[in-house]
Amino acid sequence: MTAHEVSLYNTRTRRKEAFVPIKPKEVKIYTCGPTVYSPQHIGNMRPYMFADLLRRTFLLKGFSVFHVTNITDVGHLTDDGDSGDDKMEVAAKKSGRKAEEIADEYTAQWLEDRRLLNCVDPDVLCKATDHIAEQVALCQKLESKGYTYRISDGIYFDISKFPGYANFAKLDLLKEGEGRIKDVSGKRHYADFALWKFAEKGVARQQEWDSPWGRGFPGWHLECSAMSWRYLGERFDIHTGGVDHIKIHHTNEIAQSEAAFGVNPWVSYWMHNEFLDFRGKKMSKSLGNICVLRDLIDAGFHPLSYRYFFLQAHYRKQQTFTDEAMAAADKGYRRLRAVTEGLAGCESDSSEEGVEKIVQRFYAAVYDDLNAPQVLALAGEVVRKSGLSDSARRYLVELIDSWLGLNLLSPLSQELGKESDPRIDDLVQRREAARQEKNFSEADRIRDLLMDEGVTIEDTPDGSTWHRFK
RNA sequence: GGCGCCGUAGCCAAGUGGUAAGGCACGGGACUGCAAAUCCCUGAUCCCCGGUUCGAAUCCGGGCGGCGCCUCCA
Numbered sequence: 089m090t091a092h093e094v095s096l097y098n099t100r101t102r103r104k105e106a107f108v109p110i111k112p113k114e115v116k117i118y119t120c121g122p123t124v125y126s127p128q129h130i131g132n133m134r135p136y137m138f139a140d141l142l143r144r145t146f147l148l149k150g151f152s153v154f155h156v157t158n159i160t161d162v163g164h165l166t167d168d169g170d171s172g173d174d175k176m177e178v179a180a181k182k183s184g185r186k187a188e189e190i191a192d193e194y195t196a197q198w199l200e201d202r203r204l205l206n207c208v209d210p211d212v213l214c215k216a217t218d219h220i221a222e223q224v225a226l227c228q229k230l231e232s233k234g235y236t237y238r239i240s241d242g243i244y245f246d247i248s249k250f251p252g253y254a255n256f257a258k259l260d261l262l263k264e265g266e267g268r269i270k271d272v273s274g275k276r277h278y279a280d281f282a283l284w285k286f287a288e289k290g291v292a293r294q295q296e297w298d299s300p301w302g303r304g305f306p307g308w309h310l311e312c313s314a315m316s317w318r319y320l321g322e323r324f325d326i327h328t329g330g331v332d333h334i335k336i337h338h339t340n341e342i343a344q345s346e347a348a349f350g351v352n353p354w355v356s357y358w359m360h361n362e363f364l365d366f367r368g369k370k371m372s373k374s375l376g377n378i379c380v381l382r383d384l385i386d387a388g389f390h391p392l393s394y395r396y397f398f399l400q401a402h403y404r405k406q407q408t409f410t411d412e413a414m415a416a417a418d419k420g421y422r423r424l425r426a427v428t429e430g431l432a433g434c435e436s437d438s439s440e441e442g443v444e445k446i447v448q449r450f451y452a453a454v455y456d457d458l459n460a461p462q463v464l465a466l467a468g469e470v471v472r473k474s475g476l477s478d479s480a481r482r483y484l485v486e487l488i489d490s491w492l493g494l495n496l497l498s499p500l501s502q503e504l505g506k507e508s509d510p511r512i513d514d515l516v517q518r519r520e521a522a523r524q525e526k527n528f529s530e531a532d533r534i535r536d537l538l539m540d541e542g543v544t545i546e547d548t549p550d551g552s553t554w555h556r557f558k
Numbered sequence: 559g560g561c562g563c564c565g566u567a568g569c570c571a572a573g574u575g576g577u578a579a580g581g582c583a584c585g586g587g588a589c590u591g592c593a594a595a596u597c598c599c600u601g602a603u604c605c606c607c608g609g610u611u612c613g614a615a616u617c618c619g620g621g622c623g624g625c626g627c628c629u630c631c632a
Contacts (some may be wrong), residue, residue, distance in 0.1 A: 120632080128632085135632045175630080259628085260560060330632030335561090361632070362563080365625075372631050400581065401571060406564070406625065413570040416582030424581090426596090461572045465580035528591055535593080546595050 092448075092455045094149060096326075097404060099334060099358040100256060104457055109325055110356065115146045116154045118316045118355075119210065120329035120337070123160040124194035125179040129378035130394060130409070131364035131371035133201060137395060138361040138403040139328050140207040141458050144491045148454060156319045157210040158312060159198075161191040161217050162295045162305055174305070180294055187294045191215075201381045204391035206493040214315045216306065220297045222314040223306040227283045227299075229348045239274030242285040243301055247277055250343045256358075257335045281340050282307035309340040313348070322349040324356075331360045365408045384414065392494055393418035399460040399492060421494070427471050428485050428496040436486060437479035446470060446484055454491055463492060512543060516552050519545070 094107040109115050119139040122128050139157070146153045162176055180187040195215075202209070216223075227243060230236050235249050247253045254260070259279075286304040287296045296303050306314075316324060322345075329338065338358065345354040363370040366377045384394055397417035401407040438447075446466065453462040470476070470484045482497075489496040519534040535545055538554065545554050 122632080123630095132632050138632095257627090258561065331563090332627065332631060335627060363626070363632070368624080370626070370631085374630060396581090397570080404563095405571090408570065410569070412568095412582080416570060419583095420581045423596095459572075461581095462579070465572070468580060523591080526591075532592075539594095544594065547590075547593085548595085 092451045094145065094455045095457055096357055096359060097457050098356075099360050100353065100355075105357070107325075107357065109151070110323060113151050114154070115151045115326065116320045116324035117142065117156070117326045117328065118312070118320060118324060119155065119157040120312060120327075120333060121157040121159050121213075122194070122198050123175055124191045124198065125175040126373060127194060127378075127380050128198045128201060129371060129373070129380050130384065131366070131378070133205060133381065133394075134364055134398060134403070134407075135328065135330050135361045136202055136207050137205055137398050138359075138458075140205075140493065141403070141460060141491070142326065142328065142359065143208060144493065145454055145458060148451075148491055153211075154320070155210040156212040156214065156316060158315055159191075159195055159213065159215045160308065160311060161187070161195075161215050174293075174295070176295060177293060188217075191217075204381060204385075205395050206392060206495065208493075212319050214319065216311040216315075217295065219311065219315050219318065220306065222318050223310045224284070224297075224299050226310060226314045226317065226344070226348055227306075230283065230344060233347065235344075235347045236283060237276065238301070240286075241274065241282070242304065242307070243283045244275060244280045245283055245340070245344055245347075247279050247281075247343060250347050252346075252352075253279070253339065253343050256342050257339050259335065259339070281309055281336075283310050283344070309337055309344065312337075312341050313345040317345070317349075323351050323354060326357045326359060327355040328359045328361070331362055334358075334360060361403045362406045365406050367410075370406075371409065379409075389414060389418045390421060390500075393421040396421040396424075396464070396494060399464050399494075402461060403458060422500065424468065424471065425494070425496055425500050428467075428489075429499045431478055431482040431485055432497040432499070434482040435479040436483040437477065438483045440477060440480040442474065442476055443480050443484060446474065447487065450484075450488055450491075460492070463488060467492065467496070512538065512554060516545060516554055520552055 095104050096107050097104045107115075117139070119135065121136075122132060136157075139155070143153055143155050162174065176187040176191065179190050183190065227236070230245065231243065235246055236243050237246050238244075284299060284301055284304055284306055286302055287293050293305070296305050316327075327338070327341075342354055346352050365371065366379070369375055369377060371377055371379065381391060381394060385391055393414070394417070397409075397414060398407070400417060437443075446469075450463060450466055453459040453466065467485065467488050470481055470488070474481065474484075476484070485496050515534050515538060519531045522528070522530040522534070538545060542556050543554050544556075545552050
């Protein structure tokens with residue numbers, strides 16, 4: 089335990105603040121999850137690695153953590169003016185498959201990528217389609233309190249009934265998006281948003297449900313309020329997501345939740361991760377410059393090298409992804425781990441002089457708004473420059489890795505699986521024999537041969553080993 | 559047009575008032591038959607101009623440049 093207090097940047101107040109939980113020693117976190125209509129690219133994974141760090145931070149602090157993440161599998165329109173199509177429906181139509189099938193496929197991929205990136209599973213992983221009743225209930229609650237109105241297209245939230253609407257994102261409602269009101273006839277203000285959309289007559293939707301207002305489907309913003317309500321209550325500590333959600337999605341969540349529950353603030357701390365840039369632009373599906381984790385693995389990178397890459401920059405800053413930077417991260421990660429995995433067999437000793445000082449620096453960096461780059465630098469210092477004994481280093485690496493989540497103490501070679509190939513073994517042996525006879529031209533010929541097919545040889549005092557580098 | 563962010567060595571990046579973390583690459587050295595791997599050494603005064611201050615990358619003003627949101631996006 090340590091005296092440091094956790095300091096987090098709160099979007100709601102635009103300041104770094106000391107964290108004060110609603111209930112002592114407990115933290116309730118809600119993370120906006122993926123809309124599973126397409127693959128999640130590596131930029132999409134940033135919010136989950138960030139949320140994972142946040143979760144680990146509170147575990148380190150000795151808090152009990154309850155973490156909820158949603159999966160959006162209905163209602164997220166292609167346009168936030170409430171007039172676009174549902175993304176799931178569009179994807180289903182395009183591929184001729186069932187929306188549910190598509191959702192399952194991309195959910196599975198997302199979960200697999202999370203696992204590969206060592207993101208601990210949330211305590212609750214909830215799908216919007218499994219919580220229609222909660223969404224209907226929340227909409228009814230808002231209706232009974234007079235925050236809604238009905239038009240031909242659906243039930244809408246009336247922002248004029250919620251005076252603080254523009255505060256969170258510091259919106260200038262007179263100037264922004266004035267044209268949007270045209271999108272849906274009957275909307276009173278362009279920023280009013282759909283809580284429940286009616287199914288269009290004559291248009292077959294795969295996803296629609298009965299409700300007090302007739303058949304239809306929930307608006308996208310509603311699910312987060314409804315599901316957090318069910319699992320976290322009417323108020324909770326931290327809500328996370330990408331910066332792109334501040335203006336519309338989170339602003340709407342706040343409006344409907346504070347209106348429905350009569351609380352203020354609904355969420356104490358709002359935390360947002362910045363985007364990943366790729367070739368000078370943000371990586372996004374609409375720009376088409378995406379790259380998924382599988383692509384990195386196929387290029388020969390270790391999946392956790394991408395986590396290492398992520399940890400090299402602060403979550404609140406745009407990070408630039410380049411092939412060169414990714415290769416640098418992969419090299420740095422493998423080198424670090426090659427040293428730390430050797431400590432796994434050591435005793436762990438925290439009593440050595442100098443350990444406590446590093447422990448304190450570690451906590452200070454973690455609790456200062458999750459300063460991962462500094463913690464990563466500290467890990468390198470411990471391993472290479474601290475002058476501490478192996479058992480002291482083992483203690484520190486274990487502690488630091490409990491936050492970084494880089495598997496620093498497990499053997500990399502074992503994890504990757506030792507490849508066997510008798511033909512290559514034979515060539516390596518023939519090269520060894522040639523070297524013994526000082527027939528170096530033959531030895532080098534064999535080495536070049538192997539190099540051409542992506543196999544590199546390493547000579548050690550105990551003989552030669554080989555591995556594929558491609 | 560409105561709101562917000564950013565500009566630190568070749569690349570990715572910490573640091574937000576006291577004289578620039580870390581990773582990768584490059585170069586030099588050790589090791590090696592030569593390599594590879596490994597280890598050691600090595601580099602920046604912080605976009606420009608002006609101001610505040612004993613002192614600024616760090617605060618203020620003005621430029622230049624890049625990005626994000628305001629339309630789907632983490």
